[in-house]
Amino acid sequence: MWNSLRTLPNLLFPQSCLGCGRLGNDICLDCNAQIRTPALSINKMGVDIFAGFRFSPLASRIVLAAKEDNNVAAREILAQALGRSLEFAIRRLDISRERNDLYLIPIPSRNSANRSRGYLHTLLLARAVIRESERGNFSILNCLEHSRRVKDQSKLNIDQRVRNMAHSIIVKENVNLEKLTCAQVLLLDDLVTTGSTVRAAQSALAERGIGILGAVASCAS
Numbered sequence: 688m689w690n691s692l693r694t695l696p697n698l699l700f701p702q703s704c705l706g707c708g709r710l711g712n713d714i715c716l717d718c719n720a721q722i723r724t725p726a727l728s729i730n731k732m733g734v735d736i737f738a739g740f741r742f743s744p745l746a747s748r749i750v751l752a753a754k755e756d757n758n759v760a761a762r763e764i765l766a767q768a769l770g771r772s773l774e775f776a777i778r779r780l781d782i783s784r785e786r787n788d789l790y791l792i793p794i795p796s797r798n799s800a801n802r803s804r805g806y807l808h809t810l811l812l813a814r815a816v817i818r819e820s821e822r823g824n825f826s827i828l829n830c831l832e833h834s835r836r837v838k839d840q841s842k843l844n845i846d847q848r849v850r851n852m853a854h855s856i857i858v859k860e861n862v863n864l865e866k867l868t869c870a871q872v873l874l875l876d877d878l879v880t881t882g883s884t885v886r887a888a889q890s891a892l893a894e895r896g897i898g899i900l901g902a903v904a905s906c907a908s
């Protein structure tokens with residue numbers, strides 16, 4: 688009796704793969720194999736980017752499900768990829784866990800997107816990564832925001848994206864960045880494509896005298 692009641696939601700709303708729609712699990716074995724790849728690193732606009740998997744149409748569907756639909760399973764997949772990316776960055780950059788604190792700074796979505804969604808997508812991702820990390824001694828500093836209206840980047844080419852994002856991200860008022868001056872800092876995002884958003888975030892911190900080691904992302908193109 689109880690068992691059949693428990694499976695009722697699954698009968699009414701059967702789980703389907705976020706990637707291909709196949710019924711069964713949140714992510715099917717075939718799609719999972721495509722995103723369980725070794726972490727990668729790539730330099731974009733002078734910033735070292737570390738990513739859990741490479742961007743693809745499948746990756747795009749997972750990112751959109753997490754970002755726009757608040758899909759918990761999709762966010763979990765992105766958080767796991769971010770965890771791999773973070774471990775990779777720590778090894779590659781030879782980040783010392785003893786010498787300095789390590790801060791993760793989520794790259795914010797557009798203000799209008801945050802308002803219409805009602806949640807901060809990259810901040811939720813950062814929290815999920817920290818929850819699952821075995822190391823457990825990272826800090827999140829949610830100190831960035833958009834200073835002005837920017838266009839949706841998805842329809843723009845590289846030059847347009849760079850112009851769209853230039854000086855568009857600022858450090859929030861009343862945030863004390865003193866603790867960052869001798870800390871190790873990584874930006875955090877779900878997806879890095881051209882690197883123009885990461886660059887804008889880096890510039891905002893640089894104006895306040897804060898350098899970054901690079902950026903970690905769930906996926907990158």
Ligand SMILES: [Zn+2]
Pocket residue numbers: 704705706707708709714715716717718719
């Ligand atoms: Zn699938």
